Amino acid sequence: MLSGHGWLGLIFGAVLYVICLSGTLIVLVDQVGRWERPNAPVVHGMPIPVLATAIDRAFARARTEDLDHDLIVRMPSDEYPRMSIFAIGDRRSVEWSVDAAGRVGDPIDLPFVKFVQSLHFDLTAPGPIGRYLVGIFGTLLLASLGTGILAHRRIFKDAFRLRWGGSQRRSNADLHNRIGVWALPFHLVVSLTGSLLGLSGLIIMIVALIAYRGDQQKAIASLLGPQPTADARPAPLPDVAAMIARVRQDLPGASVTQVFFHEAGKAGQIAQIAVAAPGHLARNETFTFASDGRLLAKAGFTDGSLGMRVYGMITPLHYGTYGGFTLKLIYVLLGTGLTLIVATGGTIWLARRREQGRPATRLERAWPAILWGQPMAILMAALASLAGIAAMPVFWGTTIVMLAVSQIVRRPDAVRLTGRAATILLFILVASVHIMATRPLDPIAWIIDLILITIAAFLLHRWRIDGKTAE
Incomplete structure (x- = not known):
């Protein structure tokens, strides 16, 4: 035993070490x-007429390859000056590169990026099991941080005490405790948001059970906004230029990050425009439009209810996407520190057992x-x-x-x-x-x-x- x-x-x-290490890389x-x-083709900005042409070309190509269920357009940014369009069918999906002239190129793949994301999001496990496990371990990490602080009575008094040389266990203990104190707010935020992201599926089920009498679709719609209807009659895609113009009336200066077409080319389709909202911690806002281009809803991540604002902050807070590249570098340093805390924690425990005569x-x-x-x-x-x-x-x-x-x-x-x-x-x-x-x-x-x-x-x-x- x-x-x-x-x-x-x-x-x-x-497991915590794997999650922290891969999470630091994902930043x-x-x-x-x-x-x-x-x-890959470099794209710095995309004029709206060129964007509309690229979407039309991708949609026509998606129809010929039976990939026209959904279209997702990823716009270029300063940190990632690339543009691509995901075409999603019932059985497979593909990502095409787009150049600065709006030409749709060959399929692209980022197998290493996808692997690291899968490792951090769900430990490469199939279905929602891995994501729930990551959420559970995020909760356990949060508890470990709390109990670690309570267990060390002198942890704040010795906040600047770092002894190198001599006993390896003592050096590891000082490093473990000092990093834990210096970066405690970061560790708490990352573990809490990671727990929420990993367990979001379970949270939605609980909300659906309590607030919507088990109707998960209503619970999801309360977070994600209006969903496509069952009307499968052919219809053109909504006018992307008009939708973006409408968005910019509400949020002047916002830059478009993604364009979604759900049930593309059908009368029951919806389109969503995601933008980076300057001056907001959420760093994102989403507008949902009907098939005829009417604005149906605004998610409210920047100016909605308290719950929606908090929901919009979770992902930016977890990955450090709300403050530019400099903040990302800070997140990398702090994430490395959290990884060291986990690593030295196991080392200290094993060394203490050996010193007690129980190796x-x-x-x-x-x-x-x-x-x-x-x-x-x-x-x-x-x-x-x-x-x-x-x-x-x-x-x-x-x-x-x-x-x-x-x-x-x-x-x-x-x-x-x-x-x-x-x-x-x-x-x-x-x-x-x-x-x-x-x-x-x-x-x-x-x-x-x-x-x-x-x-x-x-x-x-x-x-x-x-x-x-x-x-």
Whole structure:
């Protein structure tokens, strides 16, 4: 029972580590997307007449390929100067690139970006199960932060006490506690919003049961606004220029981020215009239009009820999309700190057990396999994506192999050594393969490759310092 309890604790820490690590990477999803497609057509802004032409061309193409159920237009932005149109059919979907002239190009794919999103959103599990698990772990992380603060009576008094050298457990404990205090507001916000995002499906079901007598469609409509009707008679798409003009009357200066056509080309269709609303934390607002172009509803994320405003803030607060690229960098640093809190928490617990004469030797070997194995697995998934191989089996295969090796190797230090060496090599390998395979034109792609090599150099430098300290 004690062994099982220890393994359950390790699994809990490992899942949180995966969620925090992948979440930190997702903050830069636009930049990673540019790295994965560094030579895609660059689009800086899109005049409305050109946008309308691109939509008409995509809709005509979608009809010929039986992909005209829904159309989703992603507009270019400063951080992601790319434009694309998703055409969604009953059985499959495709994303087409669009150039600055409104020409619809070949199908595109971002397998690594999609993999990292799936890893963070639902742990790559099918259906809603994974998303609910992520929400549950977000709730547990929130509880852990609260109990951690209450358990350390001197945590605020020692907020600036950081002891390097000497006992490794003491150094890890100081790092764990200091990061926990310095970035506590961020940790609380991210864990709370992550819990809400992951459990949103369950929350809607509960709301439907209580407020709408079990009618989930009404509960969803209360959040998402009017939905398409069952009228399947052919109809033209609503005039996108007129809809955008109407939106800008209500929100001057707002930039269009997405255009949705649900049940496209049918009399019961609706169109939605999503915009980035300047000066609002929600950073988004959605307007819903009928098939004839009449405005049906405004979501109210910026000026609606308190509940709708809070609902509109959840995603921007979780991913840091409300303050530009500088804020995203801050989120990356803070997310790295949260990942370190999880990592050092497991390390401290194992070290304390050993000092108390109750070492968990198998767990001591498994934990560094997780800490180093997850960056290894993500880098291996990136390599697989560059080679046209499915990322998910490569990721989980690397994870399983690393854990298996940790149980064969007798010493935790050997596991840590293997993981660190392999991770350093993979950082360099991913950057090198990406440069040779894509010959990137986008400067962001070159910057990311340089960052990967810099991280490898930093890890190698830290390795040398740790080796001298051990001597």
